[in-house]
Amino acid sequence: MKHLLIATALTGALAGAVQARDLTVAAGNMSSYLDPGCDHSNVGSQFYYNSFDPLIHKDYSKVEQVFVPGLATEWALVSPTTMELKLRPGVQFHNGATMTADDVVFSVNRMVQADFPPYQVRMRDRLANFDHAEKVDDLTVRIHVKREEPLWETLLNLQQLFILPEAYVKSLKGDPNALEHDDYEAFSLAPVGTGPYRVAEFVPGQKLVGERHDGFWGDAAPLDRVTVVNVPEVASRLTALRTGEAQIATNIAPDQLALIDADPGLKAEGMLTPLFHVNIFNVNHPRLKDARIRRALSLAIDRDLLNEALWLGKAHVPASHTMVEFGDLYMPELTTFRYDPEEARRLLAEAGYDGFEVTYDLHSPSYYTNDALAAQAIMEMWAAVGINGKISAEPKWTGNDPEMMVRTRSNPRYFADPFGSFGVMWAPNGPSESEGRYNTDAGFAAAWERFRFGTTVAERKEAYAEMMARFEQDPPMLPLYRPYASLAMTKDINWKPQPGHIPYVLDFRGGAISFASN
Amino acid sequence: MLNLALRTLLRMALTFFVIVTLVFLVTRLTGSPVDFVLGEGLTAEDRQILIRYYALDRPLWDQYMAFLRGFTDGEFGLSFVERRPVAQIVAERIWPSLQLLIAAVSVTLVVAIPLGIFAAVWRDRWFGSAVMVLAFFGYAIPDFVLAVFLVLTFSYWLNWLPVMGNGTALHFLMPTAVLSAALMRFTRNAMLDVLGQDYMRTALAKGLPEHRVILRHGLGNAWITILSVVGLKLAGLAASGSVVVEAVFSWPGIGELLVRSAIQRDYPVLQFGVVAVALAVIVINMLTDLAYGLADPRMRQGAGRCPSCTPPPPPARSAACGTRPMPCSGPPC
Numbered sequence: 001m002k003h004l005l006i007a008t009a010l011t012g013a014l015a016g017a018v019q020a021r022d023l024t025v026a027a028g029n030m031s032s033y034l035d036p037g038c039d040h041s042n043v044g045s046q047f048y049y050n051s052f053d054p055l056i057h058k059d060y061s062k063v064e065q066v067f068v069p070g071l072a073t074e075w076a077l078v079s080p081t082t083m084e085l086k087l088r089p090g091v092q093f094h095n096g097a098t099m100t101a102d103d104v105v106f107s108v109n110r111m112v113q114a115d116f117p118p119y120q121v122r123m124r125d126r127l128a129n130f131d132h133a134e135k136v137d138d139l140t141v142r143i144h145v146k147r148e149e150p151l152w153e154t155l156l157n158l159q160q161l162f163i164l165p166e167a168y169v170k171s172l173k174g175d176p177n178a179l180e181h182d183d184y185e186a187f188s189l190a191p192v193g194t195g196p197y198r199v200a201e202f203v204p205g206q207k208l209v210g211e212r213h214d215g216f217w218g219d220a221a222p223l224d225r226v227t228v229v230n231v232p233e234v235a236s237r238l239t240a241l242r243t244g245e246a247q248i249a250t251n252i253a254p255d256q257l258a259l260i261d262a263d264p265g266l267k268a269e270g271m272l273t274p275l276f277h278v279n280i281f282n283v284n285h286p287r288l289k290d291a292r293i294r295r296a297l298s299l300a301i302d303r304d305l306l307n308e309a310l311w312l313g314k315a316h317v318p319a320s321h322t323m324v325e326f327g328d329l330y331m332p333e334l335t336t337f338r339y340d341p342e343e344a345r346r347l348l349a350e351a352g353y354d355g356f357e358v359t360y361d362l363h364s365p366s367y368y369t370n371d372a373l374a375a376q377a378i379m380e381m382w383a384a385v386g387i388n389g390k391i392s393a394e395p396k397w398t399g400n401d402p403e404m405m406v407r408t409r410s411n412p413r414y415f416a417d418p419f420g421s422f423g424v425m426w427a428p429n430g431p432s433e434s435e436g437r438y439n440t441d442a443g444f445a446a447a448w449e450r451f452r453f454g455t456t457v458a459e460r461k462e463a464y465a466e467m468m469a470r471f472e473q474d475p476p477m478l479p480l481y482r483p484y485a486s487l488a489m490t491k492d493i494n495w496k497p498q499p500g501h502i503p504y505v506l507d508f509r510g511g512a513i514s515f516a517s518n
Numbered sequence: 519m520l521n522l523a524l525r526t527l528l529r530m531a532l533t534f535f536v537i538v539t540l541v542f543l544v545t546r547l548t549g550s551p552v553d554f555v556l557g558e559g560l561t562a563e564d565r566q567i568l569i570r571y572y573a574l575d576r577p578l579w580d581q582y583m584a585f586l587r588g589f590t591d592g593e594f595g596l597s598f599v600e601r602r603p604v605a606q607i608v609a610e611r612i613w614p615s616l617q618l619l620i621a622a623v624s625v626t627l628v629v630a631i632p633l634g635i636f637a638a639v640w641r642d643r644w645f646g647s648a649v650m651v652l653a654f655f656g657y658a659i660p661d662f663v664l665a666v667f668l669v670l671t672f673s674y675w676l677n678w679l680p681v682m683g684n685g686t687a688l689h690f691l692m693p694t695a696v697l698s699a700a701l702m703r704f705t706r707n708a709m710l711d712v713l714g715q716d717y718m719r720t721a722l723a724k725g726l727p728e729h730r731v732i733l734r735h736g737l738g739n740a741w742i743t744i745l746s747v748v749g750l751k752l753a754g755l756a757a758s759g760s761v762v763v764e765a766v767f768s769w770p771g772i773g774e775l776l777v778r779s780a781i782q783r784d785y786p787v788l789q790f791g792v793v794a795v796a797l798a799v800i801v802i803n804m805l806t807d808l809a810y811g812l813a814d815p816r817m818r819q820g821a822g823r824c825p826s827c828t829p830p831p832p833p834a835r836s837a838a839c840g841t842r843p844m845p846c847s848g849p850p851c
Contacts, residue, residue, distance in 0.1 A: 026682060026768075032599045117564035181571070185601035203610070204600045205778065206770050229682060231768040235666055236681050239673045245682040365781075395781050400560075434561050 021515070022225045023493075025506060026237040028251030030230035032204045033188035036159045037111055038118040040414060042275075045159065046250070046506045047228065050210055050221075051094070052162035052193035055085055055104065056153050060500035060507065064327050065416050067153045071099065071163050071194065075156075080148045081131075087139040092215035093165040094198035101135040106166035108133035108143060116181050122160050125424045125431055126414060130155070147453055150460075154415050159502065168192050196221035196509050206230050210508075219510025226508055238488060241266055247493055250506070252486040253369050254312050260488050269496040270486030272316050274325060275412035275421075275503050276479035277368050279360075279378075282404045282437040283476050287358075291474040292351035297358065297406065298337060298478040299344040300385040301378055307481055309377065310370045314484035320468050321479055325416040325499070328457045329464065336468045337478055344385045357388050361407035364393035369483055371408050400435040411479065412503050418464055419452060426467075426476070427452070438476040492516045522811050530800050537796040538589075541789050542582055550574060551598045551783040572598055585789060595786040599779070604786045607775065608794050614684050615771035616798075618763075619755055621690050622697035626705075626748060630698055634705025635740075638713055639732055653706055656699030664699060665766040668692045682768050693767045697760060704751075708743035712736050741813050749806030753799045 029043045036048040057070035072085040091099040112130035114120045123130075131144040149155070164187070172190075173182035191199050196218065197210030208228045212221040229246070231237045234256060237249035242265070252260070252268060260268045279301075281294045288294055303317040320334035362375045375391050382389040389406075398404040413421040425432050428445045432438040440448070444467065451463035471477070485504070489495060495513040497505070507513075552560070552568050560568070569575050576584075588594040594604040633649050640646035656664070672679040672692060680689050712718065713736060721731045761773035772795060779787040 033601065117560055117567050120564065121560060185596075189600070189602055203770075204602075204607075205775070229768065231682055232774075233766050233768070235674075236669060236766055236768060239669055240682045243673050243677055243680050243682075245680050396783075 021223045022227070023223050023248065023508070023513075024240075024246040025226065025228045026231040026240045026246035026249045027228050028230075028232065028234070028237065030205050030208065030228065033185075034191045034199070034202060034208075035184060035188040036162045037164075038122055038184075040122060040159070040412075042410070042412065042504050045502050046504050047208055047210075048159050048162065049195070049501065049505045050197040050226070050508055051191065051195040051199055052159075052164075053091075053195055054157050054159075054162055055087075056156045058153075058157055058500055060498040060505075063325055063499045065154065065500070067157070070157075071104070072156075075153075077152075078142065081145045082142055083145075083152055084136065084140065084142050087141065088217060089139055091194050091217045092213075093168070093194055094192045094213050094215075095165060095168055096215070097165050097167065099163065099165070099194060100138050101141045103166045104141045104163055105133045105135050106169075107163045108141075108161060110164075110179070111160050116184075119184075121431065124429075125427075126158065126420070127155065127160065148455070150453065150455065151415075151417055151419065154417055154420070158415060163194060165192055197223075197226060200225075221508070222510055222513055223508055228506070238266075241488060241490055248487055248489040248495065248506075250487050250504075251369070252488050254310070254314060254484060254486070256488070257312075257486060265491055266488055267491050268486045268488050270314070270484055271497050271499060272314075272482045273485040273503050274323065274499075274501075275410050275482065276318065276321070277371070277374070277481060277483055278409050278411045279478045279480065280399065280407050280409045280432070280437065281476050281478075282402070282406075283439060283474070284402070284437055285405050287356055288405055290351045292347040293353060294475050295473075296344040296347040296351070296353070296385065297382065297387065298475050299340045299347070300387060301381050301478065301480070302339045302341075303337075303480055304339065305381075306374055306377055310373055311481065311484055315481040316484075317481045318479050321411075321422045321471070322418070323413055323421060323482070325413060326418055326421075327416065329418050329461060331461060331465065331468075334465060334468050336472045337475075341381075341385050344387075348386060353386070355386070355388050357390050358382070359390050359392045359405045361392050361394045361398050361404055363408055364395050368408060368410060369485070374480065375408065399432075399437060402436065404437065409477075411477070414502055416500075422464075422467075423448075423452065426471075432476065444470055523808065526804050526807050530804055533800055534793075534797065538586070538793055539582075541792045541796075542585055545783070545785050545788050546578065546581075551785060588790070594790045597779075597787045598784045599782055599787075604790045607787055608772070608791050611770060611772040611775045611791075612794055612798075614769060615760075615764075615773065617684070618690070618693055618697065618760070618769065618771065619752060621694040622755070623748065623752060625694050625698040631705050631744065634744075635709050635732070635737065637706045638709030641710065650706060653699075657704075659699075661696055661760070662762040662766065665692070665696045665763055668695060669766060684767075684769055689767070693760075693763050693769060696763055697755060704747040705740075705744055708740040708747070709736060711743070712740040715739070738813075742810065745806060745810050745813060749802060749810075752806075753802050 027046065031039070031041070031044045031047065033039070034044065034047065036044070036052055039048075054070045055072040056075065057068045059066040059068055069088070071088050071091055073088050075083055075085040078084045085104075087099070087101060087104060093099060108130070109132055111119060111123055112127050113132060114123045129145050129147055129149055131146050133141055133143045135141055143156075155161070169183050169187050170177060170179050172186035174180045189202065189204070191202075194217065196213055196216040198213045199208065200211040201207065201209040207230065210226045212224050231240060231246070231249070234251065234253065237246070237251070238256065238259070240246040241249055242263075252270075257268055260266045281297065282288055283291075283294065307313055307315045307317050319338065320331060320336040322331045322334065324330050360375055360378065362371060366372050379389045379391060394407075398407055399409070411421060411425055414424050417423075419427075424430065426438070428440040428448050433440055447463045447466040447470075451460050451467065454460040454463060485497070487497065492515050493513065494516060498507055498512065501507060550569070551572065552565050552574070573581075592605070596602060597604055597607055600607060634653070637646045637649035637653065641650070659667075669681050669692065673681040679691055680686065681692070683689060718731060718735055721735050722728065760771070761777055763769065764771040764773045772791060776788065776791050776795070778784075779791060
């Protein structure tokens with residue numbers, strides 16, 4: 001009997017060892033290029049985390065930030081504006097090269113000293129306080145910031161500071177020892193990192209194949225091969241699960257959930273996506289200069305009703321620009337945005353609104369789940385208080401168009417701090433202001449300074465509350481809700497989106513996915 | 519016949535030049551890729567840097583000449599979005615589209631045409647009516663409804679057919695069925711028109727066996743209409759890349775690429791893609807014209823019509839033949 005048990009156990013173990021684990025994901029969209037530095041789209045974020053590492057990781061299964069060693073094993077401030085990091089020895093890139101301090105210095109400096117607009121934009125909106133990185137020895141680097149930085153670990157965890165192999169990037173185009181813009185472009189078609197999956201095949205807009213990187217420094221990848229295929233039609237994505245062509249399908253709208261629940265072979269996993277769907281207002285449009293008009297546009301929208309009708313109540317309607325992931329800086333007590341049609345009518349009358357048309361730019365083709373339905377409902381809500389709204393389908397970004405009045409947009413949480421969500425878009429001289437549809441004054445800038453570089457939580461909270469009060473009085477935007485994003489999968493898969501990630505990350509690292517034994 | 523071939527070739531060259539020029543101008547009239555690809559958060563200075571980087575600051579005629587030179591040296595530039603050679607991107611997409619077209623034409627020829635003939639010949643029997651009802655639905659139901667219906671039936675419920683991409687022969691079944699569905703009804707109508715003609719009655723009255731009359735006199739004449747319709751439909755499919763079918767079946771074809779590059783104003787891809795598709799349409803039209811010339815002797819004599827643009831008139835009565843029909847493929851008068 002004992003022998004039989006051992007034999008059975010051995011057979012089982014062997015079968016488990018030789019059984020190849022392949023996974024196919026039917027994705028609603030696919031990137032045209034892969035460079036974690038300049039990209040901050042909701043499409044690219046799906047993939048990077050499987051193939052790249054930051055210097056400092058965190059426990060992504062937790063809402064709060066618990067930092068853990070990544071490509072750096074220890075880090076400490078050596079002066080108020082300088083951090084020294086010890087690098088993990090023996091880390092291997094997908095191309096076989098061993099990571100050194102040179103790669104780290106290169107990867108940090110390419111972003112914080114960027115000289116090409118697509119990278120400069122990212123540097124300005126989140127890494128502007130970083131100055132440069134320097135090598136101390138082969139496994140030690142120092143990173144210098146301009147002013148004391150309260151968010152060191154948070155920022156070193158960013159996708160923009162994932163570590164790339166310097167020699168490989170430089171060798172791609174032109175002079176093999178110099179960095180040219182062409183090098184990045186070649187890199188974005190054949191990316192190489194240190195993560196558990198190497199990019200084995202990438203067909204832009206169509207397909208991405210990751211294969212286990214045997215030289216990975218951490219927990220081995222649980223999958224031999226993961227293939228992500230672009231399947232734009234949601235019915236086809238769900239069907240692919242039934243035919244066995246895919247095991248996970250992304251971008252499942254709430255109205256599909258009943259279908260999945262009714263299917264004995266399928267299940268859905270979802271969570272509140274760490275971003276807001278927002279409406280942005282052009283405060284400099286001649287018709288919208290009067291803040292009372294914009295406040296009325298905002299007060300007229302019944303966001304709870306949108307949530308009930310479009311999201312089955314699964315979305316979250318925020319009272320302010322705040323998220324639970326902000327930790328100590330989460331401020332649910334603030335009421336910055338609310339529904340008050342009476343007040344909206346009063347403000348419109350006071351401002352002398354004469355019935356002029358308010359255009360509502362909607363991305364075309366549809367970009368955000370439920371965006372077109374929400375737009376139509378909002379037109380009705382506006383009409384109910386006397387606002388003459390009109391939807392305008394726009395294929396291009398109109399956020400920098402002086403004619404733009406209101407537009408759909410999302411405001412993701414790029415990192416777990418109000419700076420990483422609110423700040424990335426609404427800081428003084430940030431992208432919203434540089435596009436000319438939003439202004440900050442000296443008072444706001446002072447509050448921003450206290451919030452951004454404040455040394456105590458209380459100081460930062462007080463400053464953030466002040467900025468929110470300004471947004472209530474003179475709103476350049478309205479967060480509609482945190483959408484609820486679902487993925488469908490076959491029942492044998494144990495996987496769910498993890499709350500510590502930025503939106504839409506498909507995390508297939510060790511511990512993140514497993515399979516139910518039959 | 520040589521004359522017809524020459525005229526066709528000349529018209530082809532002219533069409534091609536006009537298309538190349540139009541494509542170039544139209545893509546540039548509607549916006550800059552800087553706004554579409556990298557629009558967000560750029561300062562005015564950033565925009566200028568990118569415009570220079572993408573060489574969009576060069577005069578229009580200079581860009582136009584560079585585009586034309588591409589046709590002689592094969593250098594069509596890089597995609598603004600993917601930054602890889604445009605020819606490579608388009609080639610990657612056009613082959614799956616062509617495969618689908620070829621499959622659809624083959625099915626039409628092998629299945630739809632015989633079925634169309636049966637439906638026409640046995641139009642009064644249940645078999646003919648059944649085929650007709652099927653063909654009518656194929657024609658009347660929009661592509662996207664038929665495509666989703668097939669997916670739900672054969673993949674979602676029955677689990678018989680794959681739905682994702684173009685990996686195996688099984689992947690071809692449903693998209694091919696959608697694309698060839700519409701052609702069957704045209705075949706049936708063409709046959710019906712022909713069956714009602716006097717010369718068919720005459721041939722039958724002469725005592726020829728029915729199957730010979732149908733195949734030689736009937737199909738011989740109906741063939742002309744069928745050719746025109748198949749040619750037209752094919753050209754349409756090549757031009758639109760059957761965007762809907764590609765979306766439903768995740769087919770990596772040219773349609774999705776063209777739509778996406780139009781939205782992003784990815785000039786190099788859009789220009790070259792549209793020109794490549796135009797070329798395919800022109801070639802299909804030319805082949806249709808030539809086939810038409812083979813099928814219809816009148817074309818060889820320089821009637822100078824564009825057969826794929828207008829449906830042919832009913833067979834003319836020739837003065838030389840008195841009241842008898844024009845000898846097309848039937849016996850001489």
